[in-house]
Amino acid sequence: xxxxxxPATLEVNAEIEETPVExxxxxxxxxxxxxxxxxxxxxxxxxxxxxxxxxxILDRIDDIAETITIDNGKTLLESVNSEIYPVLDMLTFCAxxxxxxxxxxxxxxxxxPIARIESSNIFExxxxxGIISPWNFPFAIPMTQIAMALITGNAVVLKxxxxxxxxxxxxxxxxxxSGLHDGVVTVVQGEGAVIGGAMMDARPDRVVFTGSVPxxxxxxxxxxxxxxxxxxxxxxxxxxxxxxxxxxxxxxxxAVWGAFINAGQVCASVERxxxxxxxxxxxxxxxxxxxxxxxxxxxxDHKVDMGPMISMKRIEAVEQHVTDAVAxxxxxxxxxxxxxxxxxxxxxxxxxxxxxxxxxxxSEETFGPTLPIMVFSDVDEAVALANDSxxxxxxxxxSRDTAKAEKVCRRIETGTVVVNNCLLTYGFSQCPWGGVxxxxxxxxxxxHGLYEFTNIKNITISKSLLREDLWxxxxxxxxxxxMKAVIKTLFxxxxxxKGEGIVDxxxxxxxxxxx
Numbered sequence: 001x002x003x004x005x006x007p008a009t010l011e012v013n014a015e016i017e018e019t020p021v022e023x024x025x026x027x028x029x030x031x032x033x034x035x036x037x038x039x040x041x042x043x044x045x046x047x048x049x050x051x052x053x054x055x056x057i058l059d060r061i062d063d064i065a066e067t068i069t070i071d072n073g074k075t076l077l078e079s080v081n082s083e084i085y086p087v088l089d090m091l092t093f094c095a096x097x098x099x100x101x102x103x104x105x106x107x108x109x110x111x112x113p114i115a116r117i118e119s120s121n122i123f124e125x126x127x128x129x130g131i132i133s134p135w136n137f138p139f140a141i142p143m144t145q146i147a148m149a150l151i152t153g154n155a156v157v158l159k160x161x162x163x164x165x166x167x168x169x170x171x172x173x174x175x176x177x178s179g180l181h182d183g184v185v186t187v188v189q190g191e192g193a194v195i196g197g198a199m200m201d202a203r204p205d206r207v208v209f210t211g212s213v214p215x216x217x218x219x220x221x222x223x224x225x226x227x228x229x230x231x232x233x234x235x236x237x238x239x240x241x242x243x244x245x246x247x248x249x250x251x252x253x254x255a256v257w258g259a260f261i262n263a264g265q266v267c268a269s270v271e272r273x274x275x276x277x278x279x280x281x282x283x284x285x286x287x288x289x290x291x292x293x294x295x296x297x298x299x300x301d302h303k304v305d306m307g308p309m310i311s312m313k314r315i316e317a318v319e320q321h322v323t324d325a326v327a328x329x330x331x332x333x334x335x336x337x338x339x340x341x342x343x344x345x346x347x348x349x350x351x352x353x354x355x356x357x358x359x360x361x362x363s364e365e366t367f368g369p370t371l372p373i374m375v376f377s378d379v380d381e382a383v384a385l386a387n388d389s390x391x392x393x394x395x396x397x398x399s400r401d402t403a404k405a406e407k408v409c410r411r412i413e414t415g416t417v418v419v420n421n422c423l424l425t426y427g428f429s430q431c432p433w434g435g436v437x438x439x440x441x442x443x444x445x446x447x448h449g450l451y452e453f454t455n456i457k458n459i460t461i462s463k464s465l466l467r468e469d470l471w472x473x474x475x476x477x478x479x480x481x482x483m484k485a486v487i488k489t490l491f492x493x494x495x496x497x498k499g500e501g502i503v504d505x506x507x508x509x510x511x512x513x514x515x
Contacts, residue, residue, distance in 0.1 A: 236393030
């Protein structure tokens, strides 16, 4: 049994039965049968099912938000804003917009009209998708991925994180209560290394993993053994660049929120700040002042701004980064230690100044409530610092001159850049989500994410009236001249060039009944 523990109180919310590892293969077999029936329904019918799921969530917002909060620790407002909202947006996108993207796509090529060739792409489901999801967004991440898998005609086997198994059970219940066919979405519970390994043995038709770099690399090796397609979102060390003409008041508020939402346990959180020297003192003073006003406690309390961390292991990791930074010359401007007056896994929201890239807090993903701030002198230096990382998920750039900010954005190695905001685009289903370098491979969300759940099959039909095509055997000088003339006619930009060799084309093609 898995004990679902409330990280704010350390009380056991529920005991959840683990899936026997020997049953995982059977789960996939059942899912494959269900997937064929699900795919046969067609896109329009599947869209109606997703609308029913959306309506079911809307009817249960309070219950879902409370479950997420006691399971993960984030505040109720964050459960609604950062977990439920993105799911509703994605369900709407998949039901309303995705069917248009999944229609048969006709292709155009200059030779097609001449040779009477029709070519098109169709988008077929892959089969059964294995989704291995993290604990930091136990509802939003798997649900948005499931929605995209379902609209494209796939079935899903979901393995939620052990630390948020209760939310995994919630997800399974939502699809069951919404009337979805048995086996189309199945939740398996248990230790990641064990159940995840069994999932790979079952050879899913695609794996979508969100989590740490080491586990992602391990899964990629396993996937390579049988060429299983894989999508990996592996976290980030996201920079927050404040140029000298930025709105300091707004930028400082965004930095504090972006660093401490979900106790900093966000792959796209503000993990390192670079502020221009001319406004650094003002910016740091505002950040420190706002950080000290953050109210820490049980996320069920609407007056709380930041909840607990997920486990003692995560607290120890944050402590290590703070200790390392101080040992190398950084100063703790706010916070810096765990909170012992409450029973849960609480750590103070922490601001570090005087930091540099020799410190773990600036080079490694902290995944906790720290806000390290470094000063820069010019834009080139800021860009170089932002790119000095093995991660590349998101970046925030702040400037009143948005055109200048966009030029800076284009120089940064990342998957997403947001100007004058942060942690924004995951909630917009039309925006692709994913990164570069150690932040992973592939994309979820948007039309690009949709296509990762499909086999893009090309169908080309020849309706030629010719006895043989010009490029078929037997070869001859006449065919050579004819092919050259075809190439000039199709691709030459000049009128005279296009007119050359028309006679050779006619001589080279053999029409039916012509000797």
